[in-house]
Amino acid sequence: MKVALFVPCYVDAFFPEVGIATLELLERLGCEVDYPLDQTCCGQPMANSGCHHDARATEALYAKNFAGYDHIVTPSGSCAHHVRDHMTAIEQTAEVQQVRRNTVELVEFLHDVLQVREFPWAEFPHKVGLHIGCATLRGLREAKTSEIDEPAFNKPARLLSAVKGLEFVTPQRPDECCGFGGTFSVFEEPVSAKMGYDKVGDHHRAGAQYIVSPDMSCVMHQQGCAQRMGLPIKFIHIAQVLNGARQ
The missing domain is CATH 3.40.50 (Rossmann fold)
Structure with a gap:
């Protein structure tokens, strides 16, 4: 193809x-x-x-x-x-x-x-919190949102479930915005930062060693928040995990 x-x-x-x-x-x-x-x-x-x-x-x-x-x-x-x-x-x-x-x-x-369901080369032996950005979640409808009453589905999680050794941990508010929002993080910096701290803290309390996401802009924002908070969480894009990255 x-x-x-x-x-x-x-x-x-x-x-x-x-x-x-x-x-x-x-x-x-x-x-x-x-x-x-x-x-x-x-x-x-x-x-x-x-x-x-x-x-x-x-x-x-x-x-x-x-x-x-x-x-x-x-x-x-x-x-x-x-x-x-x-x-x-x-x-x-x-x-x-x-x-x-x-x-x-x-x-x-x-x-x-492609309807891929196996990634035999992929192994990621870590506790993972999954973050799906708002545009991907609500615009592209890649997973169920908490505000809609419908059967559960989660496309990124389904793909990651095929990765050996990967263990999901779930924050209390899994589909809450992280506060990045593109230029929102520039024009509304205090609000954006507080939302980011809340999101990263929620993942940390759930036991996440890594936050995996299909949205690198959200990852960039949360990574900065985690560094300022002194939290030992690492961040990685889903493409890297599915391609075989170990850390």
Whole structure:
């Protein structure tokens, strides 16, 4: 299967190992992966701040880079959510609409498209707290939320359940926001920080050694909170765990 890989700008800048792990994992699973070299941002930061006109150029470049692919895979739920539901600053041609429909977050692609249920090379012998960011949880609907009365489901947890040695621990409020929220963490810094401290503390009390997430932006925020709190929790993206990282 031939797919295109979109590596979000903050992953490229701060966590390139996550992009590498995503590429390696897709190739392990038999995908032929293209990486358009002209890719930059999907336009989410500008659009989230209400600057839709400023997002036009990046959205147009995204659509140009990824036209013609059946699947555009990204290790970021918030970016996938923006492209699919909010990439509206540019003209909605048939090509643009196809690019939007074909953009999927990594967990969605593994769970729903490839329907992978085994990762025989993966082993992660640690107690893990799972964090699913708000856009991934409520925008992409990758797991049940506490406010909706429906049967339980959790796609990231189902994938991680196939990893040898991994033990889940559950915080008291598993689907509560961590406070990152993109530019929210800049404009509402005290509120954002307090939410992050609460989230990390909840995981720590549950016994988490690692927090695993499909959302590296949330991980970045929580990692900073944990460091300021002096908590010995480590953080890792789900792509790295599924690709065989041990720590």
